[in-house]
Amino acid sequence: MSDGERAASPAPAPADDGRVPADPPVVEATGIVKRFGPTVALNGARITIRPGETHALVGRNGAGKSTLVSVLTGLQAPDEGTVTFGGDPAPRLTDRDAWRRNVACVYQKSTIIPTLTVAENLFLNRQQHGRNRLISWQSVRRGAQDLLSTWSVDVDPQTPAAELSVEQRQFVEIARALSFGARFIVLDEPTAQLDGPAINRLFDRIRDLQRQGVTFLFISHHLQEIYEICDMVTVFRDARHILTAPVAELPRTELVAAMTGEAAADRLEERASTLDTGVTAALSVRGLGADAYDDVTFQIGAGEIVGLAGAAGSGRTEVAETVVGLRAADGGEVEIAGKRPRPGSVPAALAAGAGFVPQDRHHQGYVPDMSIADNATLSVPHLLGGNGFLSRARRDRLAAGMIEKLAIKTPGPELPVSALSGGNQQKVVMARALADDPRLLVLINPTAGVDVRSKEFLLGKVEETAATGTGVLIASDELDDLRMCDRVLVMFQGRVTTEIARGWHDHDLVAAMEGVDLHA
Known part of the structure; x- marks a missing residue:
């Protein structure tokens, strides 16, 4: 069956034996369009979720997943399209109680209030009152215990929420959602902060709740989890529905291809590497370890561009921030251009030869309220004067050169950065990173939130910088940021798991980032 045939399957979908299910979908969204200014976040999107399913929603960043969740949970009204629950139209946005009876979302960032007890969180703003209209705390605790017991959540209702583990907070949030009457739960990246045993316990809990009639929409960057826990999967790409299929019938290669489309054929031409093996490495990382990553070791040569890729929670951002001193590792070494800066010190990393976006x-x-000139020169006061005095003339000359070099659109260097477009703001940040001719340039998601022309310009400037002998580390999950790299190191769950040479295909890189073995 082709992707197109899957995408064109009429709703309601037939059951395994070919009959149309008698029960209406738990939730069905059709023809959903949602715009934010000129940005189309959803374009005719749709999803149908049947009773008792654990239904996965997957897609690359910007595919429209979060916007769909906001529509399904009543936080946003679609500009076009319809949402139904059990065959009935969705409630008015203002009727929050009706939405809670239909759907709840357990977000990656907990909504549990840490200063309250478990019982207080479960019945916040709906506590039982006695005859004197005072809250009956005994009734609240008794109700919380009954609720937790009903849904097999092994937590003391009098425990302060701040003392709960991430896993326990999730179970409490699920129990709270079920207490409103909802039997459809959205789980948004529920495993992002869990270790292996806790993930297994979560999956066991999901299966138990499924048997009790609870339906789940499961959103995850880790595709191997989709094959472990989910019955159906829907793929979004570029704000559109691409396919819906039973997980058991969808090979991993087809799932990754649906997420990436045909972009692999549109790769940029391979650049000529400027790697100079005869000089000191721009960066050496040895045995780096911390909470977010473990035993990370790699090297970047002078003139080499290396990507550090990975999905959310992979540890890529934390490693890059450790290299430039925003974080301190628990163990291991960072060496920039032959110097070992003091761990956890941004000034020390800059002094060793790093530039940072x-x-x-x-x-x-x-x-934001400082001028372009001041922002662009914040990290290089030694170039502007001596003995504690800064030369305004030197500052303006340096800033004017940066404005020209990076094509920043501005009437002059005194304009506040807040008055610039997003692309020009990012150019100012890049200008400061390049102000001291760094030996190592570290960029984290360097083209996030900028227009296409600015993106092309910024990435071109990175290539120019590498051509002068500067080593470059790009930590990103955006494929366009990584295409110029001589090689890409892929992180998954805190470890470097794969190294992919220049000339990769999109589906190979995405599969590695999602922890999927395409040959399984």
């Missing part, structure tokens, strides 16, 4: 330019990359 952080993950979030809005909170880490620039000071």
Whole structure:
């Protein structure tokens, strides 16, 4: 069966024996369109989830998964399309109680209030009152115990929520959702912060709840989990529905191909490597270990561009931040251009020869109300004067050169960075990273939130920088950021699991990032 045939299957889908199921879908969304300004987040998207299923929703970043969840949970109204629960139209957005009776979402970031007890969290704003209209805490605790026992959650209702493990918080949130009457639960990246045994316990819990009539929508970056726990899978790509199929009938190669499309045929031409093996390595990382990663070892030569890829929670961002001193590792060594900077010190990393473009330019990359000139030169005061005095003329000359070099669209260097477009703001961040001619350039998601032309320009500037002999580390899960790399190191669950040479195909890299063995 082709992808197109799967995508074109009429709803309701037939059961295994060919009969149309008698029960209506738990939830059905059809023709969903959602726009945010000029951005189309969902374009005619659809999904149908049957009673008792664990139904996976997968797709690359920006595919529309989060927007669909916001529509299915009543946080956003679609611009076009319909949502039904059990065959009935979705409630009005203002009727939150009706939404809670239909659907609940357990988010990756917990909504449990840590300063309250488990019982208080379970019955927040719906506690039972006595005759004197005071809250009956005995009734609250008794109700919490009954609820936890009903759904086999082994937690003391009087425990402060701050003392719960991630796993326990998830079980408490599921029990709270079920207490409203919902029998359809969205699990958003539920395994991202769990270890192997805790994941197995979560999956056992999901199976138990399925047998009790609970239906799940399971969202995960780890595709091997889809094959372990899910019955059906729906793939979104570029804000559209691509296919829905039984997991058991969908080979891993077809699932990855549906997520990536035909982009592999559109790879950029391979660049000529500028790696200079005769000089000191730009970066050497040996045995780096911390909570988010373990035993990470790799090297980047002068003039080499290396990608550090991985899905959310893989550890790639944390490793890159450790290299530039935003984090300190528990063990291991970082050496930049032959120097070992003090761990956990950004100034020491910069002094050793690093330049850095952080993950979030809005909170880490620039000071919005400061000028372009000041932002671009924040990290190089030694170039602007001596003895504690800065030369405004030197600052302006340096800034003017950066504005020209990076084609920043501005009437002058005194304009606040907050007045620039997103692409030009990122160029200012890049300008500061390059201001001191670094021996190592570290970039985390360098083209996030910028327009296509700015993206092409920034990546071209990275190639130019490598051509001068600077080593480059790009930590990203965006395939376009990684295409220029001489090689890509793939991280999965905190470890470097794969090294992929230049000229890779999209489906090979995505499969490695998702922890999927295409040959299984």
